[in-house]
Amino acid sequence: MSNKIKHYLGDKDVQLILGTLLRVGVLVSTAIVIIGGIVFLSSQTNQIVSFENFKPEQAKFSSVAEIFKGLKTMDGLAIIQFGVLLLIFTPIARVVFSIFSFLMEKDYMYVLIGIIVLCVIITSLYLDIAH
Amino acid sequence: MTVLLFTIIVLLGAFVAGLLGSLTGLGGGVIIIPLLTLGLGVDVHYAIGASIISVIATSSGSAAAYVKEGITNIRIGMFLEIATTISAIVGVIIATYIKADYIIVIFGLILLFSAFMMLRKKIDHSNNEKTSVLANYFKLNGSYPVDGGQKQYAVHHVVGGFAMMFVAGTLSGLLGIGSGALKVIGMDNIMKIPFKVSTTTSNFMMGVTAAASALVYLHKGQIDPAIAMPVTIGVISGATIGAKILIKTKTDKLKLVFAVVVVFLALQMIYKGLTGAA
Numbered sequence: 001m002s003n004k005i006k007h008y009l010g011d012k013d014v015q016l017i018l019g020t021l022l023r024v025g026v027l028v029s030t031a032i033v034i035i036g037g038i039v040f041l042s043s044q045t046n047q048i049v050s051f052e053n054f055k056p057e058q059a060k061f062s063s064v065a066e067i068f069k070g071l072k073t074m075d076g077l078a079i080i081q082f083g084v085l086l087l088i089f090t091p092i093a094r095v096v097f098s099i100f101s102f103l104m105e106k107d108y109m110y111v112l113i114g115i116i117v118l119c120v121i122i123t124s125l126y127l128d129i130a131h
Numbered sequence: 132m133t134v135l136l137f138t139i140i141v142l143l144g145a146f147v148a149g150l151l152g153s154l155t156g157l158g159g160g161v162i163i164i165p166l167l168t169l170g171l172g173v174d175v176h177y178a179i180g181a182s183i184i185s186v187i188a189t190s191s192g193s194a195a196a197y198v199k200e201g202i203t204n205i206r207i208g209m210f211l212e213i214a215t216t217i218s219a220i221v222g223v224i225i226a227t228y229i230k231a232d233y234i235i236v237i238f239g240l241i242l243l244f245s246a247f248m249m250l251r252k253k254i255d256h257s258n259n260e261k262t263s264v265l266a267n268y269f270k271l272n273g274s275y276p277v278d279g280g281q282k283q284y285a286v287h288h289v290v291g292g293f294a295m296m297f298v299a300g301t302l303s304g305l306l307g308i309g310s311g312a313l314k315v316i317g318m319d320n321i322m323k324i325p326f327k328v329s330t331t332t333s334n335f336m337m338g339v340t341a342a343a344s345a346l347v348y349l350h351k352g353q354i355d356p357a358i359a360m361p362v363t364i365g366v367i368s369g370a371t372i373g374a375k376i377l378i379k380t381k382t383d384k385l386k387l388v389f390a391v392v393v394v395f396l397a398l399q400m401i402y403k404g405l406t407g408a409a
Binding site: 014015022025026029030033034036037040041044046047048049050051052053054055056057058059060061062063077078080081083084085087088089090091092094095098107109110113114116117120121123124125127 | 175187192346352356
């Protein structure tokens with residue numbers, strides 16, 4: 001029984017840290033998106049945009065490498081995309097964190113399940129589907 | 132349309148989407164995609180890319196509030212994420228090979244279904260009869276705090292629930308939505324998980340699932356920063372305010388009004404897809 005109570009308290013701590021992690025992730029990425037938005041808008045307010053046709057070949061910053069390259073020149077769109085990338089990585093960080101907490105609980109079955117989920121996500125990072 | 136005007140319109144629309152999404156529990160994508168495609172003539176590929184970002188934003192934003200209460204069952208979430216993440220990627224691959232018109236029609240049908248699910252009276256099927264061998268093996272049964280004590284619950288039909296999550300994940304990847312309505316069927320009706328646990332756990336899964344498909348969409352060039360910027364800012368601010376209002380107000384009437392709007396949007400999307408106007 002005492003083991004069970006300890007387990008629950010541990011879970012509580014983990015959940016609290018998880019909540020904070022998510023909040024910080026969302027806040028930081030939104031802030032970066034806003035900064036990128038200001039940089040982007042201040043340079044081309046009156047330019048005409050059209051998204052009526054999907055043109056993947058014209059897509060800017062569609063990979064992690066391109067985003068970092070764009071960051072060096074302080075490109076507004078690259079900054080936005082970096083914020084978006086951070087937002088995408090927030091739930092992924094949550095999975096990584098959960099794996100560690102399962103490891104501390106010595107629940108190896110769930111360490112494995114967490115790693116499987118993480119592997120699927122990492123695969124998606126390298127998946128390049130042709131059009 | 133100038134960049135500034137486009138940004139302002141999308142920002143306002145995304146704000147409303149985030150607000151209504153959190154008040155009604157339907158998520159942001161339901162409004163973001165029709166707003167962009169029907170309202171602003173944006174290609175559905177870009178709309179899906181923007182929507183998947185809004186799903187992550189609302190999931191992480193509201194999850195931060197939920198996990199503090201300590202009722203998310205991380206084991207159930209993690210276990211079912213095997214199904215949702217794999218199938219989300221399958222969904223994105225399917226999206227690459229089928230015509231955009233079909234995607235729009237499927238989206239419309241899911242919208243109709245979501246509106247129906249939102250209005251349906253929810254019945255809590257949860258109990259504590261530990262009969263499922265798989266639930267025991269995967270340690271899915273759990274408990275949640277109720278004034279002073281702990282309420283135990285048992286998880287049922289693990290295989291059925293897992294299969295349902297595969298469907299939910301596929302549609303999430305295909306359409307760029309959170310598939311909340313389907314996850315509810317899987318967790319509440321099939322696996323008989325109590326509401327308090329299923330709502331927060333499904334929200335936890337949504338972010339992780341969307342992250343898997345979002346990375347593929349990023350590589351495909353479907354996430355355009357000029358659209359993602361106002362969508363992210365609008366949805367997050369709308370959802371944050373929505374979550375604050377939610378504590379104080381009853382949302383029954385709002386849900387009814389919103390369901391009518393969603394049905395209207397759904398029919399428009401289906402019409403657009405069928406007539407090939409996309």
